[in-house]
Amino acid sequence: MSGLSGLYQEIILDQARARHGDGPLDHADAEHHEFNPTCGDELTMRIRLDDSHARIAELAWQGDGCSISMASASTLAELATGRDVDEVRELIDGFRAMLRSQGQGEPDEELLGDAIAFHGVSKYVMRVKCAMLGWVALEACLTEAGSPTHPAVE
Amino acid sequence: MSDLRRDFPAFDRASGGSTPTAYLDSAATSQRPRQVLDAEREYLEHHLAPVHRGASAAVGHSTTLFEDARATVARFVGAGEREIVWTENATDAINMVSLGIADASAGLGGASARSLALEPGDEIVITEAEHHANLIPWQRLAAKTGARLRAVRVDGHGLWSIDDLAAELGDRTRIVAVAEVSNVTGYLAPVADVVSLAHARGARVVLDACQSVPHRPTDFGAMGVDFAAFSGHKMLGPNGIGVLYGREELLDVLPPARTGGSTITRVTLETAEFLPSPHRFEAGTQPVSQAVALAEAVRYLEAIGMDAIARHESELAARIVEGVSALPGVRIIGPGVGVERAGLVAVSVDGVHAHDVGQFLDEAGIIVRVGHHCAQPLHRALGITASTRASAHVYTTDDEVDRFVDALAGVRGFFGVSDAPAAAVIA
Numbered sequence: 001m002s003g004l005s006g007l008y009q010e011i012i013l014d015q016a017r018a019r020h021g022d023g024p025l026d027h028a029d030a031e032h033h034e035f036n037p038t039c040g041d042e043l044t045m046r047i048r049l050d051d052s053h054a055r056i057a058e059l060a061w062q063g064d065g066c067s068i069s070m071a072s073a074s075t076l077a078e079l080a081t082g083r084d085v086d087e088v089r090e091l092i093d094g095f096r097a098m099l100r101s102q103g104q105g106e107p108d109e110e111l112l113g114d115a116i117a118f119h120g121v122s123k124y125v126m127r128v129k130c131a132m133l134g135w136v137a138l139e140a141c142l143t144e145a146g147s148p149t150h151p152a153v154e
Numbered sequence: 155m156s157d158l159r160r161d162f163p164a165f166d167r168a169s170g171g172s173t174p175t176a177y178l179d180s181a182a183t184s185q186r187p188r189q190v191l192d193a194e195r196e197y198l199e200h201h202l203a204p205v206h207r208g209a210s211a212a213v214g215h216s217t218t219l220f221e222d223a224r225a226t227v228a229r230f231v232g233a234g235e236r237e238i239v240w241t242e243n244a245t246d247a248i249n250m251v252s253l254g255i256a257d258a259s260a261g262l263g264g265a266s267a268r269s270l271a272l273e274p275g276d277e278i279v280i281t282e283a284e285h286h287a288n289l290i291p292w293q294r295l296a297a298k299t300g301a302r303l304r305a306v307r308v309d310g311h312g313l314w315s316i317d318d319l320a321a322e323l324g325d326r327t328r329i330v331a332v333a334e335v336s337n338v339t340g341y342l343a344p345v346a347d348v349v350s351l352a353h354a355r356g357a358r359v360v361l362d363a364c365q366s367v368p369h370r371p372t373d374f375g376a377m378g379v380d381f382a383a384f385s386g387h388k389m390l391g392p393n394g395i396g397v398l399y400g401r402e403e404l405l406d407v408l409p410p411a412r413t414g415g416s417t418i419t420r421v422t423l424e425t426a427e428f429l430p431s432p433h434r435f436e437a438g439t440q441p442v443s444q445a446v447a448l449a450e451a452v453r454y455l456e457a458i459g460m461d462a463i464a465r466h467e468s469e470l471a472a473r474i475v476e477g478v479s480a481l482p483g484v485r486i487i488g489p490g491v492g493v494e495r496a497g498l499v500a501v502s503v504d505g506v507h508a509h510d511v512g513q514f515l516d517e518a519g520i521i522v523r524v525g526h527h528c529a530q531p532l533h534r535a536l537g538i539t540a541s542t543r544a545s546a547h548v549y550t551t552d553d554e555v556d557r558f559v560d561a562l563a564g565v566r567g568f569f570g571v572s573d574a575p576a577a578a579v580i581a
Contacts, residue, residue: 004517004568008510013570039509040526040539064539066507067569130509 006120007127008067015117016067021077025060029053030141034133041065041130043073045137049145055084061137066130068121073134075115085142091115092139099128158458159549161187176520176554181337181365181498181545183387186451190390193450197443205442206416206433220442223449224432227397230452231363231382232373237405239398239432240440244364245287247383247398248331250435251360252291253411255329259299263409270358270408274300278329279322279357281306281314282535283336286528288362292331301328308535312339312487316347327357335365338529338543339488340471340495342366349378358404364388365496368455368547370464374399386444390547391451395444398435405431412437455548463548467497470546470555474499477559483566487541498545500527501562505571508540514568515542518561520554 028046035042043063050057059081061073080088094111095118101107103123107116121131159165164177164185177185203216221235228238241247258267272278278292282305296303304322306314323330330352334343345361352359358380366372368389374382382399386392400408410417410428414437419427428434455463472491478484479491483504489495503511512524523543526533533539544558 004514007513008568017570038525039507040530040533041507041509042539066509068510124513127509127513 003123007124009117009120011114011117012071013067015071015074015114018074019070020074021059021061021081022063022074023060024062025058028060030145032137032140032144034137034140036065036069036129036133039066039130041069041133043069043133043137045073045134045141047138047141047145049085053085053145056080056082056088059138061134063133065133066127068118068127068130069133072115072118072131075117076134076138079113079115080138088138089142092135095135096132098122099131158187159551161189161454162549163188163191165549174519176557178544178546178550178554178558179521179523180547180550181388181543182523183393184368184390184547185549186390186392187454189454190392190447190451194392194443194447197446201446202443205440216442219446220440223445226449226452227445230372230456231367231384231397231399232375232377233399234375234402236402236431237374237399239400239405239435240445241383241396241398241435242394242441243387243396244362244383244385245396247385247396248287248360248362249291250398250411251381251383251400251408252295254408256295256298257409257411258407263407266407267409270404272299272301272328275326276301276328277304277324277326278302278331279304279306279319279327280331281319281333282308283312283314283339283341283529283532284331284333285337285362285364286530287364288331288333288360289531292329302326305531308532310536311489312336312532312536313341313489316344316351319348320351323351323355323357325355327352327355329360330357331360331362333362333365335369335496335498336488336529336532337365337498338500338527338532338541340498340500341488342494342496345377345379353378363399365498369460369467369497371460380404386448386451389448389451390454391448392441392444395441395448400431402431405435408435410434410437414438458548466548467546467550468494470550470552471495471497471499473552474544474555474559477556478562481559481563483571484562487536497547497550498543500541500543502536502538502541503562503565506565506569508538508542510569511542511562511565514565515558515561518557520558520561522558 025046029049031046033044045061048058098107099122101122107119109116118131121127162185201216203212205217205220224238225235228235255270258270259272306319306322308314349359361379361382363382363384367384386395417434417437485502487500508524525540
């Protein structure tokens with residue numbers, strides 16, 4: 001697979017167009033705005049937890065950015081909505097580890113699901129922040145919502 | 155001009171069979187010819203000594219090289235030797251002016267600096283197209299002094315007009331700060347008109363000359379600007395050195411933004427008196443090898459001729475504009491076909507973010523700049539967050555810009571937006 005099609009896999013381009021989870025969210029438990037000053041990309045993530053605060057009941061985001069940042073937010077919305085907070089934290093940790101791999105190793109498909117499509121981004125150090133944009137915003141939302149923290153990995 | 159590419163080690167690729175890189179990011183930083191690299195090494199190997207300090211013959215020799223470099227740069231831009239101050243970079247040079255004026259406004263520098271002081275209600279005029287380096291220092295100065303910052307707005311192409319600038323000037327205008335060449339639009343500002351309008355109001359003109367000095371003939375004295383700034387690394391010279399130009403009588407009274415060793419005449423425990431320009435501004439150890447190398451870059455540019463360089467880049471810009479204007483869904487920022495512009499062209503591709511455009515071009519071996527180019531207000535005015543910029547220098551070839559245009563033609567197809575209406579990626 002050439003460099004460019006390794007980076008922009010069809011599933012990424014599809015997700016960038018689909019923008020799952022794009023929209024406002026009323027009665028959010030947490031809201032976080034992320035801005036990437038090098039490119040001007042921005043994204044606001046909002047979540048609503050269920051009554052026990054253990055599960056993400058609803059997730060929505062609004063933003064402007066490159067196809068990588070928009071596709072990764074869209075993929076995240078599909079993966080995280082309805083999931084337990086602990087699982088989602090594990091998912092975020094795994095996604096971050098994959099993006100820091102500089103193209104090395106095999107991503108954990110069982111953990112990451114469709115997000116493994118972003119493995120190619122890890123070879124492009126200038127684009128890692130793009131892929132993390134929505135995920136960092138969700139992580140901040142979880143912290144803000146005071147949800148149980150995932151035990152430290154590493 | 156293609157022969158001179160051999161002077162540049164960066165272009166001296168061994169034949170490895172891969173596509174040669176097209177370097178179209180000279181407006182960010184230019185490549186350096188061997189002559190400049192050699193001059194810096196020659197100084198460091200054979201002439202290194204602490205300039206303006208001590209009394210040895212070696213110091214004398216090194217100091218002569220350092221001050222000769224200043225004279226060379228001064229001649230190159232139509233300035234006197236006392237009108238050229240070494241700075242860290244162009245941003246630093248603009249800050250030297252804004253911070254010095256803030257000091258003058260706070261009463262430092264005494265009566266002689268009072269002519270530069272700002273008072274609450276005074277006005278500083280900039281344009282919406284300015285690089286952040288020619289914007290934020292003035293925001294800070296306004297905040298410190300109570301002066302008001304006024305901005306000349308741009309049109310849908312990112313261009314401002316001299317009439318709109320004239321309308322922003324008033325009796326309280328004290329400073330007008332504009333770029334001679336916009337680093338995004340390639341617009342050539344009517345500097346002579348700006349100077350005469352500003353001076354008629356008693357205002358000083360600060361010129362951001364970063365994108366002009368490296369590419370076209372410059373005579374600050376004849377232009378009549380009061381201050382100007384440019385950097386070494388955009389003119390085939392080294393990093394770590396920039397230049398502040400100022401009219402002698404202004405520099406001699408502008409309070410030094412940085413103080414310390416080598417800027418002074420007489421120092422007591424309570425007070426210090428400062429040297430005249432330029433040494434009053436050059437606190438601490440100076441970028442000596444960089445100054446020597448910058449002078450070599452000037453000689454290199456002069457040997458080619460600044461008129462010839464300007465002509466070459468103007469032709470390249472026209473070639474890009476003509477090529478790009480034929481591409482559907484690609485918008486040129488700045489002057490269009492047939493209008494004179496500098497050798498840099500930024501574009502916006504409908505439905506595709508600039509970072510994706512840049513990634514696509516990078517894969518084709520074409521190096522461009524993507525982002526807001528330190529001009530967020532300009533991009534916001536155009537309704538975009540980022541753009542893709544190709545920029546040329548003396549070594550840039552027709553083939554390189556043709557490859558840029560050809561690759562650009564494939565971007566929308568790759569990202570699947572060629573036949574669809576522009577995706578709503580812009581707020």
